Amino acid sequence: MSIIGLALKNIKGNRFRSLVIFLCLTGVVIFLLVTTLVIRGTQQSLNAGIQRLGADIIVVPEGADTKVETALLTGKPATAWMKRDKMAEIARIPGVSSVSPQIYLQSLFGASCCSSWEVFLVVYDPTTDFTISPWLKQKLGRELAKGEVIGGRNIFLPPDSRYIKLYGYNLTLTANLEATGTGIDETIFFTLDTAYDIARSSLTTAERPLNIPSDSISAVMIKVDQGIIPHNVALQIMLDVPGVIPLESPDLFSQVRKQIDGLIWGFTAFLGISWVVSAVLIGLIFSMAAHERRRDIAVLRAIGATRVYILRSILTEAGLLALAASILGIVLSSAGVYLFSDFIITSLGLPFLFPGAQVFLILVVTGIIFSLGTVLLAVLVPAFRVSRQEPALAMRE
Amino acid sequence: MNRFWGILIALFALGIALIPQFSNCQYEGRSLILENGNTVPMRCLWTARAELVTGISLLAVGAMVASSQRKSGQRNLLVLGMVLGVFTILVPTNLIGVCQSKMLCNTFMRPSMLILGSLTFCASLIGVVMTLKHKEKEN
Numbered sequence: 001m002s003i004i005g006l007a008l009k010n011i012k013g014n015r016f017r018s019l020v021i022f023l024c025l026t027g028v029v030i031f032l033l034v035t036t037l038v039i040r041g042t043q044q045s046l047n048a049g050i051q052r053l054g055a056d057i058i059v060v061p062e063g064a065d066t067k068v069e070t071a072l073l074t075g076k077p078a079t080a081w082m083k084r085d086k087m088a089e090i091a092r093i094p095g096v097s098s099v100s101p102q103i104y105l106q107s108l109f110g111a112s113c114c115s116s117w118e119v120f121l122v123v124y125d126p127t128t129d130f131t132i133s134p135w136l137k138q139k140l141g142r143e144l145a146k147g148e149v150i151g152g153r154n155i156f157l158p159p160d161s162r163y164i165k166l167y168g169y170n171l172t173l174t175a176n177l178e179a180t181g182t183g184i185d186e187t188i189f190f191t192l193d194t195a196y197d198i199a200r201s202s203l204t205t206a207e208r209p210l211n212i213p214s215d216s217i218s219a220v221m222i223k224v225d226q227g228i229i230p231h232n233v234a235l236q237i238m239l240d241v242p243g244v245i246p247l248e249s250p251d252l253f254s255q256v257r258k259q260i261d262g263l264i265w266g267f268t269a270f271l272g273i274s275w276v277v278s279a280v281l282i283g284l285i286f287s288m289a290a291h292e293r294r295r296d297i298a299v300l301r302a303i304g305a306t307r308v309y310i311l312r313s314i315l316t317e318a319g320l321l322a323l324a325a326s327i328l329g330i331v332l333s334s335a336g337v338y339l340f341s342d343f344i345i346t347s348l349g350l351p352f353l354f355p356g357a358q359v360f361l362i363l364v365v366t367g368i369i370f371s372l373g374t375v376l377l378a379v380l381v382p383a384f385r386v387s388r389q390e391p392a393l394a395m396r397e
Numbered sequence: 398m399n400r401f402w403g404i405l406i407a408l409f410a411l412g413i414a415l416i417p418q419f420s421n422c423q424y425e426g427r428s429l430i431l432e433n434g435n436t437v438p439m440r441c442l443w444t445a446r447a448e449l450v451t452g453i454s455l456l457a458v459g460a461m462v463a464s465s466q467r468k469s470g471q472r473n474l475l476v477l478g479m480v481l482g483v484f485t486i487l488v489p490t491n492l493i494g495v496c497q498s499k500m501l502c503n504t505f506m507r508p509s510m511l512i513l514g515s516l517t518f519c520a521s522l523i524g525v526v527m528t529l530k531h532k533e534k535e536n
Binding site for chain 1: 503504
């Protein structure tokens, strides 16, 4: 009989023991993969969100930094206003390559003149924009016309409608941006022309008119010159332009990053404890099984099986259980995290984007190695001990 | 061994029947408001009702698999379990659907039904294969 055949017979021979080890390992693999996927997915989502914003620095009115960050992170609408002159002041600062204004608005919620959900609206100026326009040129080959919008990944047309209705104004959804897992996925983007047109028409078509002060903007997107450190430009803005706060791209969503760091520590500690407990439990179960089977093993030794053969058969048995548990754990955890990603976002309040194929593959391989390593480490001592026992003594006991 | 598959299917059936009842928009107090002011339930409520029927049917299938002594009977019931597993998946995805965006029915009920439907299908399929193996041995 081959070693794998013998190992399979041993697994079938004691189903309960095998099931306990299998479930133990599946649990550890699921915990390892789910936590790693959530943490990696959150980090990836934050990076994708910052990349999507496309600016080195975002300047917002003083006191509005938290709500703008929250809006970009969660899609919860926010408005903020500062004088348009601030943009000219910022543009004069050395190291600033280009500036572009943005206006942040919100839809009317639960009003018959608006699509029924609460949406964050971002208005940009196509003549100076460097955040949305390059993407549009690449995807559509043109700028947005008046009455056209682009939406984040989760923006869709209401059922049985060809338009998104905002302030009683019908807007055509031209395209959707790639998923970022952040609030950008719940955001609608359109041009200044469209915004002023909506504001004009809302006086007669909306339950409450949209008011956009002509001399005000909500934020200034900044690109710095090549080779210039954005932090230095941000410091200069703070010194030279009163009443504004510069948000540097790498520092955006810093609260969430701190939260993730906390989670990583907590998860690592819990994972370490559960790993040690599982390894000890598996070691004990195998130790009991080896003790239980010492006569069978002695018979095997008596008919010519070598110590190495015995050792290998026990390690193969453990390895097969670990492999099966890893496969089930990987399938369940990846399917669960993938399918429940929106639930994770809403319940944990964290942005999330399922990691790319390469990262996922690394995680899968790590999961398998981790599971195999745990079992082999736990089983090595009892397997070595039982393989070294004297057949005659074992049979006499 | 078939008692194990029967109990497993019955457990999945409980999830299929109960989860949608607590994760649809009506349960959360949401409904569609028409222009005349009337309210109508969203479609996830009908999905929840359909899943309740599917879940109860599956519960009966699971109980019968667990109690049945005849292999051929178990096999037929497990095939029915496979069909109901597929039906569980199709109700929120194709046949009725759920609401869009980040409502609980879309973020929780739909994925739960996909996972439970898949697990029911796989468990029933494994059960069918095992009854066929037994048949081969008997022959």
